[in-house]
Amino acid sequence: MNFNKTITYTILALCGLVMVIPFIWMVTTSVKSQIEVNKGNVGFLPIEEYYTYTEGDKTYRLTLVKTEGDSSYVHLFNEKWERVSSYKKIPNTSIQANRKFKLHFENFVEAFNKVPFGRYFLNTLFVSLSVVLGVIITGSLAAYAFATMRFKGRDFIFYLFISMMMVPQPVYLIPSYIVLNHLGWLNTYQALIVPWIANIFTIFLLRQQFKTIPRDLFDAASIDGCSRFKTLWTIVLPLSKSVIVTAAIFGFIGSWNSFMWPLIMIDDPELRVLQVGLSYFSQEASTQTALLMAASTFSILPLVVLFLIAQKQIIASFASSGLKG
Amino acid sequence: MVPILLSFIVSFFDWTVLGPGKFIALQNYAKMIHDAEFWQSMINTFWLVIIVVPISLVLSLFFAALLNGIKKVKSFFRSVYFIPTVTSMVAISIVWKIIFNQQTGLANFFLEKIGIDPLAWLAESRGIFQLLFANFGIELPSWLGGPSLALFCIIIVTIWKGLGYNTIIYLAGLQNIPNVYYEAADIDGAGRIKQFFKITWPLISPTTYYVLMMTTIVTFQVFSQVYLMTGPPVGGPLGTTKVIVYFLFEKGFGESNDLSYASAIALVLFAIILLLTLLQKKLEKKVHY
Numbered sequence: 001m002n003f004n005k006t007i008t009y010t011i012l013a014l015c016g017l018v019m020v021i022p023f024i025w026m027v028t029t030s031v032k033s034q035i036e037v038n039k040g041n042v043g044f045l046p047i048e049e050y051y052t053y054t055e056g057d058k059t060y061r062l063t064l065v066k067t068e069g070d071s072s073y074v075h076l077f078n079e080k081w082e083r084v085s086s087y088k089k090i091p092n093t094s095i096q097a098n099r100k101f102k103l104h105f106e107n108f109v110e111a112f113n114k115v116p117f118g119r120y121f122l123n124t125l126f127v128s129l130s131v132v133l134g135v136i137i138t139g140s141l142a143a144y145a146f147a148t149m150r151f152k153g154r155d156f157i158f159y160l161f162i163s164m165m166m167v168p169q170p171v172y173l174i175p176s177y178i179v180l181n182h183l184g185w186l187n188t189y190q191a192l193i194v195p196w197i198a199n200i201f202t203i204f205l206l207r208q209q210f211k212t213i214p215r216d217l218f219d220a221a222s223i224d225g226c227s228r229f230k231t232l233w234t235i236v237l238p239l240s241k242s243v244i245v246t247a248a249i250f251g252f253i254g255s256w257n258s259f260m261w262p263l264i265m266i267d268d269p270e271l272r273v274l275q276v277g278l279s280y281f282s283q284e285a286s287t288q289t290a291l292l293m294a295a296s297t298f299s300i301l302p303l304v305v306l307f308l309i310a311q312k313q314i315i316a317s318f319a320s321s322g323l324k325g
Numbered sequence: 326m327v328p329i330l331l332s333f334i335v336s337f338f339d340w341t342v343l344g345p346g347k348f349i350a351l352q353n354y355a356k357m358i359h360d361a362e363f364w365q366s367m368i369n370t371f372w373l374v375i376i377v378v379p380i381s382l383v384l385s386l387f388f389a390a391l392l393n394g395i396k397k398v399k400s401f402f403r404s405v406y407f408i409p410t411v412t413s414m415v416a417i418s419i420v421w422k423i424i425f426n427q428q429t430g431l432a433n434f435f436l437e438k439i440g441i442d443p444l445a446w447l448a449e450s451r452g453i454f455q456l457l458f459a460n461f462g463i464e465l466p467s468w469l470g471g472p473s474l475a476l477f478c479i480i481i482v483t484i485w486k487g488l489g490y491n492t493i494i495y496l497a498g499l500q501n502i503p504n505v506y507y508e509a510a511d512i513d514g515a516g517r518i519k520q521f522f523k524i525t526w527p528l529i530s531p532t533t534y535y536v537l538m539m540t541t542i543v544t545f546q547v548f549s550q551v552y553l554m555t556g557p558p559v560g561g562p563l564g565t566t567k568v569i570v571y572f573l574f575e576k577g578f579g580e581s582n583d584l585s586y587a588s589a590i591a592l593v594l595f596a597i598i599l600l601l602t603l604l605q606k607k608l609e610k611k612v613h614y
Contacts, residue, residue, distance in 0.1 A: 005395070008391050008394055008395055009395065011391060012388070012391055012392070012395070012402050013402075015388065015406075016402055016405040016406065019405055019406055019408070019409065019485070019488070019489075020405055020408065021431075022409075022417065022420050022421060022424060022485075023408065023412075023420075025420070025424065025431050026420045029423070037429050038429065040428060040429060042429060042430065042431060042433075042434040043434065166542075166598070166599070166602060167328070167329065167595065168542065168545065168546050168591075168594060168595060168598055169546060170546060170548075170570050170573055170591045170594060171328060171329060171332060171591045171592065171594070171595045172328045173573075173577070173587075173591065174332060174335060174577060174584050174587055174588045174591060175327070175328040175331035175332055175335065175588075176328065177577075177578075177584070178331070178335065178340075178584065179331075253411055256413070257412075257413040257414065257415075259413070259414060259415050259548075259549050260548050260549065260570075260574070264574075264578050274413075275413055275415040275416075278413075278415050278416060278419070279415055279552070279553060282415075282419045282422075282553060289423050289426075289429055292419055292423065293419075293420065293423070295419075296416040296417070296419050296420050299413065299415075299416050300412045300413055300416045300417070303411050303412060303413070304408065304411070304412065306411075307404075307407075307408065307411045308404075311400070311404050311407075312400070314407075314411065315400075315403060315404070315407055315493055318407075318410070318490060318493050318494075319493045319494060319496070319497040320497075321494075
């Protein structure tokens with residue numbers, strides 16, 4: 001039995017390592033110097049290997065050009081790898097090999113300043129929070145109607161909604177593009193927010209929750225002269241906190257990570273969201289591995305932090321999407 | 326339903342950003358049938374789905390079963406497997422693109438450590454079967470080559486990204502199976518393997534159908550990884566990573582800006598997904614416990 005447990009843990013740990021290796025490598029590469037990366041120093045440790053030459057009280061880094069007998073022709077560089085002299089002839093014995101562990105946090109600063117990532121962060125945050133707010137408002141109103149009110153064609157409309165959950169996003173893309181273009185909304189925040197504030201999955205999730213609330217409560221409220229809005233606000237919503245949090249988490253993660261939609265709807269660099277900005281950056285800086293890794297790291301950081309804080313809730317939310325689907 | 330109707334209407338016209346052109350009936354669909362690029366992206370997409378879905382299913386059930394069997398640090402492992410699911414496809418595509426870089430990538434670094442020649446990964450247009458058999462000195466014709474190694478990289482990333490979600494879904498399903506069944510089986514002397522096939526697999530089948538359906542639908546819509554990882558030109562070496570949604574994007578929002586053709590492609594994609602869903606529903610009814 002214990003043997004079985006050991007095997008289970010070993011397999012889980014090994015496969016877990018495989019799952020997170022890309023992230024570990026991303027972080028370790030993001031603090032390497034680009035020169036080391038280009039030299040093919042691919043491993044996980046941000047170690048720098050270089051040769052130095054000391055002349056008087058000054059130490060230079062160097063690259064070898066050619067060795068002739070006891071001496072070599074070298075290029076000399078300063079600390080920042082800026083060339084200070086070329087084809088200098090120095091004796092071989094004065095060349096020293098160095099290995100140094102150094103973290104280049106300046107990659108983060110450089111990546112952040114190269115492209116207006118601050119602006120992209122704010123855009124994304126604004127869009128995501130607006131979508132979450134919209135989703136919760138429309139979702140609870142619609143779910144309240146579906147769950148508690150009786151009107152003609154209610155079930156038909158509900159099942160129509162549900163069946164639309166199956167329609168893949170690319171099918172919406174072109175009609176939405178044409179409609180948004182017609183409204184003059186392309187290149188506006190509305191294009192990123194308005195089409196997403198009605199979410200069928202949220203309506204479904206909230207309806208299932210609202211149905212579990214005893215009818216007596218609604219009857220009592222209406223006898224006491226409580227309006228429908230007031231009932232929703234003071235009775236139904238407080239009782240549905242955990243489902244609302246679930247819906248908010250889904251909305252936020254989905255909106256934060258969405259890429260194809262903003263890529264198509266937004267041209268204006270000022271309105272770019274993080275994912276689109278990152279995508280353009282990856283084309284511009286395709287050879288600057290360390291910077292790309294730094295940019296990737298800080299762009300996934302907010303969600304990873306959110307995930308680590310609320311992992312129980314988030315995993316439970318995702319798991320519930322399967323049980324009810 | 327409005328978007329679908331609108332898609333149909335758009336697909337019957339000669340529609341660009343400037344507005345509806347003239348009515349051209351089914352010409353877009355006729356064009357599609359004769360478009361070699363369309364068929365190639367269809368084949369690429371099918372390879373993607375056919376490989377990703379079963380592997381993801383088996384792996385996630387395997388991990389879920391392992392997780393279900395332990396008590397300590399279970400939530401830690403669960404979170405580790407789940408992290409790729411919450412991170413953005415864009416950022417991790419960039420990371421994986423560099424992992425598969427020929428000179429400065431991690432993939433070739435590991436191959437070197439175990440003494441295998443470096444591969445071209447995302448720049449390799451030859452099929453994986455072709456490469457595999459070439460090791461034994463057998464030369465396969467390219468039509469038997471299978472998906473290109475570049476597409477295989479996309480496959481790996483797609484599986485890796487979706488694994489956490491499927492594992493969580495399976496884990497929830499496994500936790501719903503009452504323990505008494507296993508206790509009874511233990512008393513009857515059934516081994517672990519037998520228990521899995523006689524108890525777990527049948528009882529988990531509703532979850533399996535859900536996972537199967539969701540993974541299929543999501544995999545048909547792969548876009549970001551292809552857009553970000555392959556190229557330039559996007560679509561990989563010889564177009565071997567061009568998938569249907571990227572093809573749609575290129576036609577509708579690329580240089581040609583042919584919204585009606587893109588609409589027709591989207592509807593074909595929808596029809597395929599609808600058909601598969603109905604097929605799976607039918608299958609599900611047949612084997613429901």
